[in-house]
Amino acid sequence: MAMATISLQLFFLLAATAAFVATSRSPMAPAPSSSAISFLRASCAATNDAADFCYNLLLPYADTFNGSLARVARAASAIAEARQHDFADELARLKLRGAGAGKLADMALTDCSNEVSTSDMFSNEILGHIDNLIAHQGSQKDFDSQKISAVEFMTSAESGLTQCVDWFHGAGEAAVSSPVGKEVIDGCTTLSPYLHISHMLVDAVKF
Numbered sequence: 001m002a003m004a005t006i007s008l009q010l011f012f013l014l015a016a017t018a019a020f021v022a023t024s025r026s027p028m029a030p031a032p033s034s035s036a037i038s039f040l041r042a043s044c045a046a047t048n049d050a051a052d053f054c055y056n057l058l059l060p061y062a063d064t065f066n067g068s069l070a071r072v073a074r075a076a077s078a079i080a081e082a083r084q085h086d087f088a089d090e091l092a093r094l095k096l097r098g099a100g101a102g103k104l105a106d107m108a109l110t111d112c113s114n115e116v117s118t119s120d121m122f123s124n125e126i127l128g129h130i131d132n133l134i135a136h137q138g139s140q141k142d143f144d145s146q147k148i149s150a151v152e153f154m155t156s157a158e159s160g161l162t163q164c165v166d167w168f169h170g171a172g173e174a175a176v177s178s179p180v181g182k183e184v185i186d187g188c189t190t191l192s193p194y195l196h197i198s199h200m201l202v203d204a205v206k207f
């Protein structure tokens with residue numbers, strides 16, 4: 001039930017965010033070159049069903065990638081990590097006052113806060129791995145090790161968000177329907193696609 005709910009929410013979130021980003025660029029900003037746009041579209045194809053979300057999110061930065069998929073992945077990951085950091089801060093604030101829906105809800109909130117905070121601690125390490133992919137130094141074995149480490153951190157963070165939603169559903173209807181529960185679940189649902197496109201882009205980078 002929880003997975004079905006979050007999948008439906010993700011569908012609407014991807015559509016809404018893509019539309020928002022597409023219409024929110026400043027009319028004074030110079031349009032990216034046609035070659036930069038083509039490269040970004042090709043890069044975002046690696047994210048499969050999230051390709052439009054990826055494209056609209058990163059379009060303002062299209063001229064900075066210079067034909068490097070690793071740079072596309074770095075930009076997506078930097079955005080995702082910034083959003084994760086903000087969410088970790090919000091969960092920490094919520095934890096201080098409690099969920100207001102009973103002991104099980106408070107436990108779910110604490111577990112969610114700890115999970116997201118732990119993932120956030122590795123943000124700089126993830127970006128460092130991706131920077132090493134951009135630098136493209138060392139052997140293919142070194143390159144693959146850097147990529148695997150970044151992907152593992154990001155997929156773990158994604159899994160943590162799914163767990164967080166499941167914990168709230170496991171805490172009962174009062175926890176899910178409480179203002180804090182709704183805020184936490186919405187936060188997880190909002191952050192998840194950012195992490196998803198980041199790890200898929202990193203995974204697509206070749207030596």
